[in-house]
Amino acid sequence: xxPPMINYREDGSTYELVEASDDGSRYELVQIRESDAxxxxxxxxxxxxxxxxxxxxxxxxxxxxxxLTKVHTLNCPAVRDKLDLRxxxxxxxxxxxxxxxxxxxxFGWPRLPEFATEQEINAARRYTxxxxxxxxxxxxxxxxxxxxxxxxxGRSHIGRTAxxxxxxxxxxxxxxxxxxxxxxxxxxxxxxxxxxxDPKSPGSHQPDFGSIH
Numbered sequence: 001x002x003p004p005m006i007n008y009r010e011d012g013s014t015y016e017l018v019e020a021s022d023d024g025s026r027y028e029l030v031q032i033r034e035s036d037a038x039x040x041x042x043x044x045x046x047x048x049x050x051x052x053x054x055x056x057x058x059x060x061x062x063x064x065x066x067x068l069t070k071v072h073t074l075n076c077p078a079v080r081d082k083l084d085l086r087x088x089x090x091x092x093x094x095x096x097x098x099x100x101x102x103x104x105x106x107f108g109w110p111r112l113p114e115f116a117t118e119q120e121i122n123a124a125r126r127y128t129x130x131x132x133x134x135x136x137x138x139x140x141x142x143x144x145x146x147x148x149x150x151x152x153x154g155r156s157h158i159g160r161t162a163x164x165x166x167x168x169x170x171x172x173x174x175x176x177x178x179x180x181x182x183x184x185x186x187x188x189x190x191x192x193x194x195x196x197x198d199p200k201s202p203g204s205h206q207p208d209f210g211s212i213h
Contacts, residue, residue, distance in 0.1 A: 036097050039097060039100065039101060040097070043091070043100060046109060047085045047086055047091065050085050050112055051084070051085050051086075053112070054082075054083065054085070054112075054115065057115035058074075058083075058115065061117050062074075062115035062116055062117060063116070063117055063118055064115070064116050064117075064118070064121050064135055064137065065079050065082055065113045065114070065115055065116075066113060066114040066115075066116055066121070066127065067079050067082065067113045068111075069126065069127050069128055070127065070128045070129075070130050071121055071127050071128070071129055071130060071135050071137060072130045072132075072133050072135060073130075073133040073135045075133070076130055076132060076133035076135075077132065077133075078130060078132055078133070079113065082112075082113045088110065089110070090103040090104075090110070118136075118137055121135075121137045121138075122137055122138045146196070147194035147195060147196045148194070148195050148196075148197065149191070149192060149193070149194060149195075150176075150177045150179075150189040150190065150191055150192070150193040150194070150195055151172075151177060151191035151192065153167075153170055153177060153179070153195060154170065155170075157170065157197070158170070160197045160198070160200075161197065161198040162181070162195065162196065162197050162198060163198070164198065165181040165182060165183050165185065166181060166182040167179055167180070167181055167182075167197075168180050168181060168182050175190070175191065176188055176189060176190055176191060177189050177190075177191060177193075179195075
């Protein structure tokens with residue numbers, strides 16, 4: 001039975017001799033590493049297609065780049081290389097074929113940025129404006145409001161307001177919570193219900209009249 005072997009070709013490709021039949025009477029060469037020429041061709045195809053997509057987005061009026069969740073202007077130094085893929089990591093003039101092969105095997109193809117108009121940016125999901133280029137778009141979408149689990153409301157919440165009403169007392173029960181407010185209303189909640197209190201105003205302090213039962 002012939003032993004498995006590795007065969008190196010002059011073009012840089014690598015093949016492994018593997019068993020092709022159950023009785024060991026037939027073997028075949030299976031390529032386990034593409035040649036340098038094949039790698040160069042595959043990289044060039046990806047770069048050409050990606051650059052066409054970028055150029056089309058710019059021609060359609062894109063004014064900003066969304067890199068992950070951060071918005072940049074097109075001339076922002078932080079993302080300038082995104083406009084020309086051949087200068088973007090892991091490509092660029094200093095990259096060697098071994099560098100590219102190792103990077104693509106470990107991480108795959110780089111993530112391409114999104115391009116958008118001002119209208120698309122302002123209607124987009126939550127994002128952060130780059131502090132370096134300060135793009136002229138709206139601030140990031142508002143964060144989800146902070147809430148408190150009803151079962152966790154205690155003495156420290158007395159005096160906090162909800163919809164403008166101050167919390168006067170809290171009654172904890174085995175399966176729920178009752179909250180009494182300064183307008184005379186009483187509301188019952190399950191322990192896992194979420195309560196949204198009004199934001200604390202600067203310099204505010206909690207009054208002394210509340211109680212917890």
